[in-house]
Amino acid sequence: MMSLAARADGLRAERTPYVLATVVRAQRPTSAKPGDRALLLPDGTIEGFVGGACAESTVRLQGLQLLKTGESTLLRITPEPAPSTEDGLVVVENPCLSGGTLDIFLEAVVPPVLVQVFGTAPIARALQTVGAAVGYEVRLTVDPGEVIPPDASAVVVASHGRDEEAVLGAALRAGVPYVALVASPRRGAAVLAALGADRDRVRSPAGLDIGARTPEEVALSVLAEVVSLRPTPRVAPGPRTTLPIAEAATATDPVCGMSVAVSPASLQLEHAGSTWYFCGPGCRQAFADDPARYGG
Numbered sequence: 001m002m003s004l005a006a007r008a009d010g011l012r013a014e015r016t017p018y019v020l021a022t023v024v025r026a027q028r029p030t031s032a033k034p035g036d037r038a039l040l041l042p043d044g045t046i047e048g049f050v051g052g053a054c055a056e057s058t059v060r061l062q063g064l065q066l067l068k069t070g071e072s073t074l075l076r077i078t079p080e081p082a083p084s085t086e087d088g089l090v091v092v093e094n095p096c097l098s099g100g101t102l103d104i105f106l107e108a109v110v111p112p113v114l115v116q117v118f119g120t121a122p123i124a125r126a127l128q129t130v131g132a133a134v135g136y137e138v139r140l141t142v143d144p145g146e147v148i149p150p151d152a153s154a155v156v157v158a159s160h161g162r163d164e165e166a167v168l169g170a171a172l173r174a175g176v177p178y179v180a181l182v183a184s185p186r187r188g189a190a191v192l193a194a195l196g197a198d199r200d201r202v203r204s205p206a207g208l209d210i211g212a213r214t215p216e217e218v219a220l221s222v223l224a225e226v227v228s229l230r231p232t233p234r235v236a237p238g239p240r241t242t243l244p245i246a247e248a249a250t251a252t253d254p255v256c257g258m259s260v261a262v263s264p265a266s267l268q269l270e271h272a273g274s275t276w277y278f279c280g281p282g283c284r285q286a287f288a289d290d291p292a293r294y295g296g
Helices: 004-013 053-069 122-133 164-173 185-201 215-228 281-289
Strands: 018-026 037-040 046-048 073-078 089-093 102-109 114-118 137-141 154-157 178-181 250-252 259-261 267-271 274-278
Touching (some): 004 037, 004 102, 018 053, 046 053, 053 073, 164 178, 250 274
Antiparallel strands (some): 018 037, 073 102, 250 259
């Protein structure tokens, strides 16, 4: 079986976001122990072990929320009411725990902003250098038919007249948030005119007007424009991912009253034409045995 570390490496290579959950403190009689780890995937699937089904349910809900923001936090799961007043600590009361308290560090790992650059001119190479300095992944290509990654945040054409319309058109059809052309105002206007109705979505001249002269300064102005146009609130550090992240919608377990994530990986039961969600198998079985008792 693939180790958890190797699995995490594979997810990063695929640009798939995930949450690494690590047990840092376990108060008996919890089944988990310090050092136990698990990965939470965008569809709510949990690989690894950080506790029983009830603890997993809380990790799933909190982790999916973190994937939307790119933040990390310390999660405390306890069977006793214990409101938190500490920054960086989320306390969740879970009455279904067998006892004890779990402290689990949830670290959201999301792919960096991806910028695809068409061309190998000095400005294209400078975009790769400057982009790396700010933590972006910048991919250079000279193939006008290369598929644009579905999570690309920006496509910049810096090919000095080669296949500009084809690449810009592909980026627009792919719905890339930021599409730009590095060109003189005269040539840029001619290229944009050929694009028709979509020309208003292309930034040309590319970049903010900061008086840039060198390739590195032009690259800086382009990346500054990418930053200035990013969504608000920002999904850090990359606004798009290769896999959809399950919406952190919640449902109430009808048996224990816990909030649980509505996701394909959550425990659920179909009854009377509705889907019911549960924190653990005990609550699901109790509901199945007597739905009317719990409002079913």
